[in-house]
Amino acid sequence: MRRYILSRLIRWIPSVFVLLLTIYALVFFGAGDPIKLIFLQAPGDVAYDPARVEAIREAAGLNRPFLVQFGDYLANVVQGDFGNSLVSGRSVNSMIQAALPVTLQIGLSAICIVSLLGIALGVIAGLNQNKLLDNVIVGFAMIIWGIPVFVSGPLIIVVLVLGFNQDVPYGWDGLFSPLVLVPLLVLGLNPMALIIRQARAGVLEVLSEDYVRTARAKGIPNLQVVLRHIMRPVLTPVVSQIGLLVIATLNNSILIEKVFGLPGLGRLTETAIKSSDYPVILAIVLIFSVVVMTSNLLVDISYPLLDPRAAAKRTENEE
Amino acid sequence: MKKRLLGSLLLGLSMLGFSPAAPQAAEGQVLNVQHPVLEQNWSPLQGGGHSARWMSLWWAAPMYFDKDGQLTPYVLSEVTSDANYQVWSLKISAKAVFSDGSPITADDVVGTWNLSARPATKHSRVNLFLGDVTGFEEVSLGKAQDMTGLKVVDARTIEVTLVRADPIFDQKIATALIAPVKIAQAEDANGNEKQDWWMPQNGVVVSGPFMPESMDLDKGVITFVPNPNFFGPKPKLSKIVVTTVSDPSTATLMLRRGTMDAATELITPTIIQDLGPGFLNGPALAKGQQFWFNPNRAPMDDINVRKALVMAVNPKELALAAFPDGPFTPASQILNKVPGVDASYPNYPYDPEGAKAALAASKYGQSGRLPKIMFVGISTPTHEAAAQYIAEQWRKVLGIQGVEMKPAIETYSGPDQASVQIFRDDVGTRVPDAVSYLMGSIHSGSGNARNKMGGYQNAEVDSLLESASTKGVKDPERISLAQKAQRLFRDDWMYIPYYYDVMSKWAMPWVKNFDKNDDWQVIEPWNVEIDEAGRP
Numbered sequence: 094m095r096r097y098i099l100s101r102l103i104r105w106i107p108s109v110f111v112l113l114l115t116i117y118a119l120v121f122f123g124a125g126d127p128i129k130l131i132f133l134q135a136p137g138d139v140a141y142d143p144a145r146v147e148a149i150r151e152a153a154g155l156n157r158p159f160l161v162q163f164g165d166y167l168a169n170v171v172q173g174d175f176g177n178s179l180v181s182g183r184s185v186n187s188m189i190q191a192a193l194p195v196t197l198q199i200g201l202s203a204i205c206i207v208s209l210l211g212i213a214l215g216v217i218a219g220l221n222q223n224k225l226l227d228n229v230i231v232g233f234a235m236i237i238w239g240i241p242v243f244v245s246g247p248l249i250i251v252v253l254v255l256g257f258n259q260d261v262p263y264g265w266d267g268l269f270s271p272l273v274l275v276p277l278l279v280l281g282l283n284p285m286a287l288i289i290r291q292a293r294a295g296v297l298e299v300l301s302e303d304y305v306r307t308a309r310a311k312g313i314p315n316l317q318v319v320l321r322h323i324m325r326p327v328l329t330p331v332v333s334q335i336g337l338l339v340i341a342t343l344n345n346s347i348l349i350e351k352v353f354g355l356p357g358l359g360r361l362t363e364t365a366i367k368s369s370d371y372p373v374i375l376a377i378v379l380i381f382s383v384v385v386m387t388s389n390l391l392v393d394i395s396y397p398l399l400d401p402r403a404a405a406k407r408t409e410n411e412e
Numbered sequence: 413m414k415k416r417l418l419g420s421l422l423l424g425l426s427m428l429g430f431s432p433a434a435p436q437a438a439e440g441q442v443l444n445v446q447h448p449v450l451e452q453n454w455s456p457l458q459g460g461g462h463s464a465r466w467m468s469l470w471w472a473a474p475m476y477f478d479k480d481g482q483l484t485p486y487v488l489s490e491v492t493s494d495a496n497y498q499v500w501s502l503k504i505s506a507k508a509v510f511s512d513g514s515p516i517t518a519d520d521v522v523g524t525w526n527l528s529a530r531p532a533t534k535h536s537r538v539n540l541f542l543g544d545v546t547g548f549e550e551v552s553l554g555k556a557q558d559m560t561g562l563k564v565v566d567a568r569t570i571e572v573t574l575v576r577a578d579p580i581f582d583q584k585i586a587t588a589l590i591a592p593v594k595i596a597q598a599e600d601a602n603g604n605e606k607q608d609w610w611m612p613q614n615g616v617v618v619s620g621p622f623m624p625e626s627m628d629l630d631k632g633v634i635t636f637v638p639n640p641n642f643f644g645p646k647p648k649l650s651k652i653v654v655t656t657v658s659d660p661s662t663a664t665l666m667l668r669r670g671t672m673d674a675a676t677e678l679i680t681p682t683i684i685q686d687l688g689p690g691f692l693n694g695p696a697l698a699k700g701q702q703f704w705f706n707p708n709r710a711p712m713d714d715i716n717v718r719k720a721l722v723m724a725v726n727p728k729e730l731a732l733a734a735f736p737d738g739p740f741t742p743a744s745q746i747l748n749k750v751p752g753v754d755a756s757y758p759n760y761p762y763d764p765e766g767a768k769a770a771l772a773a774s775k776y777g778q779s780g781r782l783p784k785i786m787f788v789g790i791s792t793p794t795h796e797a798a799a800q801y802i803a804e805q806w807r808k809v810l811g812i813q814g815v816e817m818k819p820a821i822e823t824y825s826g827p828d829q830a831s832v833q834i835f836r837d838d839v840g841t842r843v844p845d846a847v848s849y850l851m852g853s854i855h856s857g858s859g860n861a862r863n864k865m866g867g868y869q870n871a872e873v874d875s876l877l878e879s880a881s882t883k884g885v886k887d888p889e890r891i892s893l894a895q896k897a898q899r900l901f902r903d904d905w906m907y908i909p910y911y912y913d914v915m916s917k918w919a920m921p922w923v924k925n926f927d928k929n930d931d932w933q934v935i936e937p938w939n940v941e942i943d944e945a946g947r948p
Contacts, residue, residue, distance in 0.1 A: 128534070142539055142859070148531035148553045181452030182607055183629070188452070191630035247661045254665045261666050263657065265631060352659045356450075356631040363658065364450040 094394070101390055109382065113170070116378050117163050120371040127179045127369040128155065153179065166375070175376040180368045185376045188361060193380065196350070196357035198268045199276065200342045207281040207288060207338065212331055214285075215292020216319065219327075222297060230289060238286030242345045246279045246352040263354040276353040284341045291334050295327035329399045332392055339388040343381050440650020441942045443923065446657045446666060446675040450632045454624075455610050457528050457598065459589045460536035462676050468933035469636055469652060471591035472508065472619040472644070474521070475582070479927050479935055481844050483586055486644075487516055487619065491585075497577040497884070502585075504568040507643040510594050510617040518564040523595030526551060526558045533605045540842070541584050544574045557603050579884045583843040588933045591619065621647045621938040632656025648941040667691075667920055670948040674919035674926065681793045684737040687920070693739040694915040697930055698749040698849060699840025703787070703802070703908040706866035709833045711782045716774035718905040722760050723767035724809040725802055731911040733801035734794040739916075743909035746839065746853050746898055752846030752891035754898060760909065764809045771810050784814035789836030791819040798910060799836070835864040838913065842930040846894040847880045854901045865906055873897045922946030 128149050150156045169176055175185035218230040240248075253259040253275070262275045299305060300323070308318045346359035354360075358377055365373035451463045456471050458464060468476075474488045489505035508516040525542055528535040529551040542548055546561025561573040574581060593610075594617050600606050610616050612624045621644060622636035636652040657663040657672070660680045666672040667687055683692055711717040731742035744759040776782050785806075790799045799817045806812040818832070839853035839860050852858050855877050856869035880893035919926040925939040934940060 142552075145531065145539065145552050149534055152530075152532040152554060153534075178452060181629075183452050188630065247659070250662055250665060254669055260669065260671055261662055263662065263666070263671075264633075264655075352662055354632070354655070354657060354662075360450055360632075360658070364452075367449075 094397075098390065098394070101393070105383075105386055108386070109379065110167075112382055113167070113375060113379060114163065116375055117166065117371070118159070120369065120374055121159055121162070127371070128153065155179075166372070170375075170379070176372040178365075178370050178373055180370045185372050188373065189358070189376055189380065192356060192358045192361045195265055195355055196343075196346050196359060199273065199280065199349075199355060199357060200339070200346060202268060202273075203277050203280040203284075203342055204335065204338055206277065207285045208331075208335065210281075211285045211288025212292045212328070215289040215294075215331075216296050216324070216327065218289065219293040219296025219300070220319065222300075227293075231293070234286040234289040237282045238290075240283065242279060242283055243348050245282060246276075246349060249275055249279060250352065265355050272353075276349050276355060279353075280342060280345055280349050283345070284338050287334055287337070288331060291331050292327055295330055296323060299323050299326050325399060329396065332395055332399060336385075336389045336392045340385055343384065441648065441944070442651045442653060443649050443674065443940065443942060444672045445652060445654045446663045446672040446678065447632065447634075447654050448656075448658055448660075448663070448675070448677055450629075450656045450658065452629050454627065454629075454634065455605065456588075456591060456593055457524070457533050457535055457605055459528065459538055464589060465676055465932040466654065466934075467588040467591060468620060468935070469622045469937050470618045470620040470624060470639075471588050471593070472516075473586060473588040473591050473933075474502070475586035476588070476933075476935065477583075477586055477844070477929050483583060487521075487592060488585075491582040493579075493581070497579040497581065497882075498574050500572040500574070500581055501565075502570040502572060504570075505643070506568070508619070509641055509643050510619050511623045511639045511641050512617040513641050514594070514617070515567070516592055516619060517567050518570045519567075520595050521570055521592040522558075522562045522564055523599060524592045525562060525590060527595065527599050527603070527605060528590055529559060530554070530557070530603065537589055541587060541590050544576060544578050544581070546573045546575050548575075577882045579882075579890075580843055580845050580848060583845065584848075587842065587931050588620075589931060593619075619643075621645075622649075622652060625651075642938070645936075645938045647938040668948070670920070670922075672920075673923050673942065673947075674917075676918065677916075678918055679792065679794075689737065689739060690921050691918065692914075692916045694917045694928065696741075696749045697840060697913040697915045698842070698844065699838050699913040699930070700743045700746065700748050701836065701838045701910040701913065702743065702746070703799075703910060704835045704837065704860065704864040705906050706833050706835070706864070707868060707904075707906065708866040709831065711774070711776055711785070712833045714774045714776065715905055716770045717776060717782070720767045720771035720774065720810060721806065722905055722908055723763045723770060724805050725908055726762040726805070727760070727909050728762075730798055730801055730908070734798040734911065739914050740911040743912050745909075746901070746907075747846050747849055747894075748840075748912045750841065750844050750846050750849055752849075752894055754895045757895075757899070758902070760902075760905075767809050779811040779813070782812060782814070784816060784831075785812065785834065786832045787815070787817045787834045787836060788819070788832045790817040795836055802908065834908075836910070837864055840913070840930070845885070846891055847877060847883075850894050850897055850901075851877055851881060854897070854906075868904075868906060870900060870904060873900050876900070920946075 128146055147156070154162070166176065173186075175189065177184055178188065214230050218227045221227045250261055254261055262272045264272055266272055305318065305322050308322050346357060347362050348359070349355065350357045350359035351363055358380065361373065362377050365377065447462060449462045451461060453461065454463045456467055472487045475486050475491065476484050478484045485505065487504060487508045488502050490503035491500060493500045502521070504516055504518060504521065510516060527533055528538045529542060529548055531552065531554045539548070539552065542559070545559050547556060547559035548561070550556035551559050561575070563571040563573070565571050572581070578584070597616060598605055598609050608614055611627050613627070616624065618624070618639060621639055621642045623639040625635045625637045627634050632655065634654040636654075638647045638650065655672070657666060660678060663672065663675060663678055664680060664683070664686050667675065667678075680686070705712045705718050707713055707718070727742045727744065731740060745754055745757040747753045771779065787799050790796050796817065803815040806815065837860070841849035841852060853860050854868070854873055855861060856867070856874050861868040876893045876897035880890050880897070883890035883893070915928050915930065915932070917926050917928065922943045924941050924943055925936065927935050929935050
């Protein structure tokens with residue numbers, strides 16, 4: 094297992110390098126010039142003086158060749174320094190340090206809630222196949238699957254404010270503040286459908302297995318059958334969805350944080366992209382990719398714990 | 413049943429913490445401002461960006477234009493020039509002090525302006541105000557540290573030498589965007605701007621009616637409280653809280669509900685229906701939007717095509733297509749609001765038959781021979797509506813089919829970029845002066861002529877404007893020459909008039925005395941107050 098983890102970690106290095114090079118090139122060659130954008134924020138372009146813009150670019154070191162700039166950037170990143178924002182001059186590290194905990198807290202909480210609720214609802218639906226409860230849960234899952242976050246977020250706010258005369262739940266006051274409830278709900282609803290459907294399908298598959306029939310024939314109480322014999326095989330495919338859930342949560346955090354004023358990486362991403370502030374964009378991309386790769390690694394590691402057959406297969410492959 | 417269930421859920425949420433907006437604290441009035449961007453830079457030396465729109469809250473300008481457009485002393489008590497308008501003497505008010513009680517000195521003013529001009533500071537508009545000061549260009553291009561035209565005479569007097577006569581230099585420097593800062597705080601030993609010197613955590617001292625109490629740039633919340641040493645009238649508000657709310661629909665609901673009182677800028681297609689006409693309304697601005705032609709690109713290289721394209725569009729319908737509920741008005745001539753607007757200006761006619769005849773007289777002869785016409789600057793739903801109206805008129809009147817629209821030129825790339833023939837953008841002036849307005853719009857040296865009109869140059873127009881710019885503000889020839897230049901420009905058929913801007917208040921009706929000037933600044937922040945009874 095240790096060897097497996099180590100080999101996965103080593104494989105990260107070229108992936109991260111290619112990712113950084115690609116994003117750097119995309120932002121460098123494709124997006125708007127950050128200095129030019131600063132000037133274009135002025136009304137009209139009466140203040141726009143190409144010679145002055147060039148002088149500013151030179152002062153900021155932006156007129157150097159691509160590879161020189163990228164090399165410098167990489168050397169700093171290796172030392173844990175993401176550089177300074179091109180727009181504000183602030184340290185990107187300090188911006189990330191402030192934003193990352195918010196996104197992690199919200200994201201992890203949403204994933205935990207979604208997983209627990211989704212698995213529970215999926216199992217209940219599977220155990221009550223074709224009954225009213227199953228139809229209600231599957232119907233609910235279909236509805237929430239069909240409403241994207243960019244619709245449900247603003248919609249809930251509109252209902253709260255216009256329908257129920259409530260304040261907009263806006264801002265960040267810690268994870269245990271009531272302000273977080275609605276963003277968590279919005280962040281979790283859509284991916285929960287995926288978990289519900291996966292868990293339900295897993296239960297239906299396991300229910301027809303011989304060992305479940307045998308366990309029931311032996312008179313083992315239903316709850317024990319569910320917990321001991323059904324849940325474990327059901328969890329394996331569900332856990333594989335957690336990796337996708339992390340990606341969905343990170344993607345959705347950009348919108349959720351904007352709509353609900355959460356000072357996390359998502360909001361920082363939006364601001365950085367709008368102003369072509371590529372040191373910030375690159376740092377966020379790097380962090381997002383590390384989070385996704387870590388979650389995939391954790392999912393891989395958890396397989397053998399849930400299903401010993403996966404461990405045996407991996408050992409065979411390694412040999 | 414379902415409704416009751418939803419009601420119960422909401423009641424539960426209410427008990428957990430969401431509740432109808434609480435009335436403001438009794439100790440004073442708090443103005444809550446919605447800010448659309450998570451701004452990481454609130455330096456008063458950047459001259460642009462959304463944060464620059466709140467500079468008058470915490471920085472005292474050299475001078476300012478009051479509500480009636482009168483130039484009013486502020487940090488500077490007296491500004492005089494020699495007979496040639498080339499050497500100016502600026503006198504700092506004896507009352508002008510920073511929030512720590514120390515006087516604002518000539519060194520602070522000169523130091524601030526030099527620091528603003530240096531390229532590393534990235535001040536985006538300093539050339540509008542100080543571009544004619546001797547030595548500005550060298551500093552601006554990084555070839556010198558200080559402008560030779562700025563001289564400290566004594567602690568309260570500055571002498572400014574310009575490279576050319578400028579009778580409106582005093583008006584140009586009447587802006588909070590070059591407000592003097594305590595230079596010892598802002599500048600490091602190498603002549604660069606210190607990082608984050610403007611944050612209250614770093615002990616910034618300010619000169620305006622309010623001072624920052626806290627700045628959480630990561631959360632996007634800035635609070636201002638009255639400056640106890642402000643040398644002007646005592647502010648009526650006890651606190652201003654600027655909160656970043658980037659999502660327009662969330663911002664709209666917060667304003668509707670009274671959680672927010674004002675916005676830095678908020679544009680949505682339904683803003684008037686949502687927040688009422690008063691929110692967007694305001695005094696007319698010396699600024700107008702037009703669709704500019706690039707005469708170096710076919711088919712705009714033929715004046716008859718330009719004529720045809722202009723005459724096929726009804727300017728009134730065009731403005732209505734974009735803003736059916738106002739508050740903007742259809743444009744005609746370039747000049748707007750400033751003294752010198754040409755009362756007998758011959759507007760471009762809406763003349764479908766004339767348009768057809770002009771196209772037939774062009775070297776292209778008919779619409780089928782015209783290359784595809786591409787617009788840029790179609791960056792909002794309102795501009796899209798306007799551009800679509802134009803395209804539809806061209807199709808109906810002239811039979812033109814090939815029209816394409818893109819957002820701002822910087823936000824897309826590709827081979828199309830080299831074939832843009834029409835650029836939607838605004839032109840205007842921040843001083844009440846027709847010459848300044850046209851110099852920035854139609855003179856060949858203006859960014860508009862160089863970038864939007866593909867290097868447009870009419871020697872006669874240039875000569876008239878250059879001549880006008882040397883005349884005194886009270887010299888009637890200044891205006892008559894400008895008007896003549898504008899008419900000559902008109903005959904080149906270089907634009908489709910679109911609409912004239914207003915300086916939107918972006919505040920709910922209960923916010924009083926929130927008038928803004930052409931620099932987007934609240935004119936007299938100390939007078940702003942809230943009619944609590946008007947809040948929802």
